[in-house]
Amino acid sequence: MTPGVRPQLTGAPVRLRDVHIDYSDGPAARIDLDVEPGEVVMLLGPSGCGKSTILRALAGLLPITAGEVTVDGKPLAGPGARCAMVFQEDALLPWRTARRNVEFALALRGVRRAQRHVMAADLLEQVGLEAFSGHLPLRLSGGMRQRVQLARTLAAEPRVLLMDEPFGALDAQTRAEMQRLLVSVWERHRATILFVTHDVDEALLLADRIVLLTPRPARVSRIVEIPEPRRPGWQFQPDFARRRYEILAGLGHVSEDESVPLAERKGVTP
Numbered sequence: 001m002t003p004g005v006r007p008q009l010t011g012a013p014v015r016l017r018d019v020h021i022d023y024s025d026g027p028a029a030r031i032d033l034d035v036e037p038g039e040v041v042m043l044l045g046p047s048g049c050g051k052s053t054i055l056r057a058l059a060g061l062l063p064i065t066a067g068e069v070t071v072d073g074k075p076l077a078g079p080g081a082r083c084a085m086v087f088q089e090d091a092l093l094p095w096r097t098a099r100r101n102v103e104f105a106l107a108l109r110g111v112r113r114a115q116r117h118v119m120a121a122d123l124l125e126q127v128g129l130e131a132f133s134g135h136l137p138l139r140l141s142g143g144m145r146q147r148v149q150l151a152r153t154l155a156a157e158p159r160v161l162l163m164d165e166p167f168g169a170l171d172a173q174t175r176a177e178m179q180r181l182l183v184s185v186w187e188r189h190r191a192t193i194l195f196v197t198h199d200v201d202e203a204l205l206l207a208d209r210i211v212l213l214t215p216r217p218a219r220v221s222r223i224v225e226i227p228e229p230r231r232p233g234w235q236f237q238p239d240f241a242r243r244r245y246e247i248l249a250g251l252g253h254v255s256e257d258e259s260v261p262l263a264e265r266k267g268v269t270p
């Protein structure tokens with residue numbers, strides 16, 4: 001990394017106080033939630049419950065009907081650099097190379113032209129793409145495009161990253177690589193992250209806390225805390241499987257009974 005060019009990100013606290021978000025056909029979300037600075041919160045819930053709606057409202061792209069959202073203690077007022085959204089489908093400019101996509105975000109932030117090149121190179125190095133900085137998005141794989149999108153998002157120095165199933169379209173191996181990359185980037189920048197996923201394992205691997213939501217309108221139904229989050233190899237430990245069942249049961253995908261190994265269930269003799 002080039003010295004002196006690392007963006008100085010720190011996570012902001014996000015508070016949702018009795019937040020109502022409605023569509024014309026009815027309520028979409030009713031949320032109370034406190035997210036600590038630099039915390040990684042994963043949102044899980046049934047399809048169509050309102051997960052993306054909550055993120056879009058936090059990005060300032062959707063109005064809040066009632067209640068209050070504060071970021072770093074200040075009320076949210078429309079789209080801004082404090083909260084940046086990362087989508088499943090990358091939104092790169094197809095006619096610009098990877099480097100120039102990142103430079104564009106730096107230009108929007110007012111970084112002088114002379115500095116943009118060095119800072120973009122640094123950000124692309126952080127996401128492991130320095131060798132591909134001259135490529136157009138079309139010539140990059142899905143995983144690589146998501147890396148550019150992450151670099152470009154970091155260029156805006158957001159205090160909060162809103163990630164809407166960012167790895168949902170990737171194959172399993174690329175997805176695992178992207179999860180590791182996100183953890184390493186987060187360890188450097190410590191932005192607060194709200195991350196929507198359908199994948200229980202992804203939630204368990206990345207989260208400090210997992211927020212389970214009800215069917216529409218989305219309300220918080222349960223919060224699962226992860227002790228020692230992101231510790232290497234914890235997906236192979238019994239505690240991981242226990243929490244996995246707890247979450248699946250919370251989402252109504254398995255009965256609480258199924259979380260008990262067959263041999264330990266009442267009335268079942270091994």
Ligand SMILES: Nc1ncnc2c1ncn2[C@@H]1O[C@H](COP(=O)(O)OP(=O)(O)OP(=O)(O)O)[C@@H](O)[C@H]1O
Nearest residue numbers: 023024025028046047048049050051052053054216
């Ligand atoms: N612009 C809109 N106008 C009206 N209703 C909408 C709009 N966008 C989404 N909805 C509806 O609001 C509900 C919540 O949608 P949202 O996309 O937030 O759910 P989600 O939990 O992210 O879904 P999924 O898991 O399938 O991505 C759904 O019933 C959806 O059909």
